[in-house]
Structures are given as structure tokens and as C-alpha cells.
Amino acid sequence: MVKISFNLKVVFYRSESGNEPVRGWLKELPRDDKRRIGEDIKTVQLGWPLSLPLIRKIAKNLWEVRTRLEAGIARVLFTVDDDHMILLHGFVKKSQKTPEKELRTALSRLGDFKKGNK
Numbered sequence: 001m002v003k004i005s006f007n008l009k010v011v012f013y014r015s016e017s018g019n020e021p022v023r024g025w026l027k028e029l030p031r032d033d034k035r036r037i038g039e040d041i042k043t044v045q046l047g048w049p050l051s052l053p054l055i056r057k058i059a060k061n062l063w064e065v066r067t068r069l070e071a072g073i074a075r076v077l078f079t080v081d082d083d084h085m086i087l088l089h090g091f092v093k094k095s096q097k098t099p100e101k102e103l104r105t106a107l108s109r110l111g112d113f114k115k116g117n118k
Contacts, residue, residue, distance in 0.1 A: 008045045008085040013109050021109075022076065022087040033069050037076060037090075040067045044078075045085060058103065062088075062110055077106035079113065086113055 012020040026034055044050055044065055056064050058077065067074040072094040079086050089106040093099070 006048060006083065008048050008080065008083055010041060010045050010085050010087065013086050013088045013113060015109075015112070022090045025090040029074075033067075033071075033074065036069060037065070037067045037074050040065050041076060041085075041087070048080065048085070058098065059107065061114075062106060064098075075102070077102075079110055081113075088113070 012023045014020050026037065029037070040054060044055060049055075054066060056066060058064055061079045063078055063080075065074075065076040065078065067076075069092060072092045074090065074092050075098065076087055077089045079088060088109040089102065091099075091102050093102075
């Protein structure tokens with residue numbers, strides 16, 4: 001079986017007001033955490049499509065990159081549009097289940113993106 005992968009262009013979701021929430025979240029993290037998350041995003045970028053343990057599908061058109069950190073597990077929720085990986089939301093999860101608030105945020109941004117608020 002031959003696995004076909006292709007490179008994705010990573011793009012930060014931008015709100016109507018021009019904010020890039022995932023970029024802002026990443027800037028606040030310790031350098032080592034940023035590096036680990038960045039490496040995992042790059043793995044997805046260069047090897048898409050991937051699956052567990054790095055990637056998990058959350059909903060239609062919504063996946064998460066899972067990165068182990070000392071403070072918990074970082075999640076970067078994203079969608080794929082043609083050859084673009086759009087980073088919608090990021091947070092550090094300390095429990096098994098993805099908090100409903102975090103999921104709603106990502107789904108709201110996904111809806112905005114699909115409406116053309118890129």
C-alpha cells in the first residue's frame with residue numbers, strides 16, 4: 001500500500017478584526033513548548049494526511065495536533081482547505097476530554113473561515 005502525502009501551507013486563522021489567536025497563544029508559551037508544537041505542526045504540514053497519535057479528527061473538517069508538554073497536552077485545532085492548514089485554536093488540555101468551550105471556539109472560527117472571513 002502506497003501512502004500519498006502532500007505539503008500543506010500553514011496559515012493562521014485571522015479574525016475580522018485582524019487578530020491571529022493561535023499566533024498570540026503560541027507567543028505566550030515557553031520557548032521549548034513553542035518548539036515542540038512547531039515541530040508537530042511541521043510534521044503534519046509535510047506528511048498530511050496523518051492519524052493518531054499525532055492527529056485526531058474532532059468533527060467534520062476539524063482535526064487536532066496533539067503535542068505532549070510538561071504542563072499537559074497542547075492541542076492545536078485546524079482545518080484543511082485545498083493545500084492550506086488553517087490553525088484555528090490552541091490550548092493546553094489537562095483532562096482527557098476536550099473542554100466544550102475550546103471546541104465551540106474552534107467550531108465558531110471554522111464557521112467564520114468557511115463564510116470567507118479568512
